[in-house]
Amino acid sequence: MAISTQARIPNKAGWLRLAFAAALVLLIGMQTSASAVVMAAPATSETVGDQTSATEAEVVQKPEVAAESAVLIDGRTGTVLYSKNATEQMYPASITKIVTAIVALETADVSDTVTVSKDARWEEGTRVYLEEGEQMSMWQLLLGMMVNSGNDASTAIADHIDGSKEKFAERMNAFVREHAGAMNSQFRNPHGLPDPDHYTTAEDMAKIARYAMQNEQFRELVGTKKVNWTGETWQTTLVNHNKLLGTYEGATGIKNGYTTAAGQTLVASAKRGDMEIIGVVLKSPSSDQLYKDMRGLLDYGFAAFEQKRLFDENEVYHMEGMPNVDYVAEKPIWTVVPKGEEPELLVDTTGSVRVLTSQGMTEAGHFLVSHHDNEVKMLAAATAAAAETPAAVEEDGSNPGRAWTLAGACLLGVLAGATMVYRMRKRNGTSVG
Incomplete structure (x- = not known):
């Protein structure tokens, strides 16, 4: 097959293209x-954020995190900014409720009327003191769960959506895998009370939180500092258990937790300018150390990194x-x-x-x-x-x-x-x- 040479190749890029074409013909048929x-x-x-010279950037030291596991990511891109044992399986405690909340928001309607089950009424741990047969909107229960960490509210939500905590847990596992790419977690209940087969990783919780924060209703929930609570037997003002809200510049959420087995746990987010970062700290030895670790992580993220479009x-x-x-x-x-x-x-x-x-x-x-x-x-x-x-095949085969x-x-x-x-x-x- 003759190749026309009428047009002269004017530059090196042209020769490169011709050579690639020749190589392509030679390689056709290969799989x-x-x-x-x-x-x-x-x-x-x-660039989003303050301009800092390379010399200045070099002096920003990575934080010393006392907790057993931690990770810090950029909320927009998911880029990991800091990691410590981030893929180790750990008990999550009440940060489990992050999953329950985003599943509920994307499965049910916040205006749904939920009838409190007997199971929810007698749930253990932190509660908002629901009564069996009491009726509340899904949104009110979500506030009770995320602001006051009500385990009874978590169970009421799960029962309403799937009829039982066990069935809802199956939905949770499928949801985080499909939507957040969290492949190393397993949830057995909607609230985080101890179960040896109920675990997550810092990396997975960061992925889940990043996905959830794209939902405006979720952002509203986890950013709520106080809310009036009016139940059949309990009327009060709920104050968010996340101590960063109102005390850390730019804090936007998300959720803390504690059990003896899990230790102190926290997923937190903060935004300055157009840059939002998300931190996860698992199994911190004390509440004071937990928030010290998280503040150190967030400070490091804002001081050491910047976004570029x-x-x-x-x-x-x-x-x-x-x-x-x-x-x-x-x-x-x-x-x-x-x-x-x-x-x-x-x-x-x-x-x-x-x-x-x-x-x-x-x-x-x-x-x-x-x-x-x-x-x-x-x-x-x-x-x-x-x-x-x-x-063509030669005589020798x-x-x-x-x-x-x-x-x-x-x-x-x-x-x-x-x-x-x-x-x-x-x-x-x-x-x-």
Whole structure:
């Protein structure tokens, strides 16, 4: 098959494209695929938060956490900012109610009328003193559960939705796996009272909290400092057990807990500017130490890190040497980096966006990959032509096509290596902002 040479290749990028095309033809028929990764120049991106020099960032020390397990993440991206035994299985105590609340909000209606069951009436531990047969709205019970940590309210909610705590626990487990990607937790009840098979991890609770905080009703619940409570036998003002609310700058929630087996536990969130971070502390030896640990984590997060917007919604990104492929950001792509650092941006041909900083490599997002029609047609034609061409077999039974395939693979390897050195154009020739 003759290849036209009428048009002269004007630059190195053109030669690179031609060589890639040749390698593609050589490799057609192989059932393997390769994804090229291209490193872009450090992004000149929009930064959220105070600008701090690299020298200043270096002096921010990681906190000393006394609790057995802890994690700190960025609420927008999920990036881990601090971790200590974050995947160890631990007892959660009443932070279990975070799961109960978000499941209830996304399963039932807050205006539902709930009739308190006998089971709920006699629930152990912290209560809001519900009476059997008493009727309350789902929203009021959610407030009783999240503000005052009422175990009886938790059971009443579970019974209303699924008829029993056991059935509701099955729903909880399925929910956190599907919606939050929390794969290392198992819940046996809606309130967190001790059960040897009821456990979670700091990492999972951070994922669950991050998901839940995207629900505005959940945010309202966990941010409520005080609420008037009017029940059949108890009228009072409930005060949120989370001591950070009203005492820590920017605190937005979420929930604390305690049992002898679990120790002191806390999931907390705080927001300053557009940056919200979420911390989890499990099995702290005392309440004072619990809040000291959490304040230290949150302080560290705000002092040491900043958010950067890499791409705007619907922004089109082009790789050098791939003019027929558009990479489109379906939504804004953000990352979190140590203050004073410019991230190294890496994009592969599948559209995956990663950033490299002194903290390592993290996932930032994914582009929608759009191939131009002419490229798709050319690729389909080349594939069809290769499929119809029989392979030549020499007399000794060997297949010379194997040598060509090997040569093509080597060529593609060399070109992929060259591409790693090649810098991509940013935003069609403009800086990222």
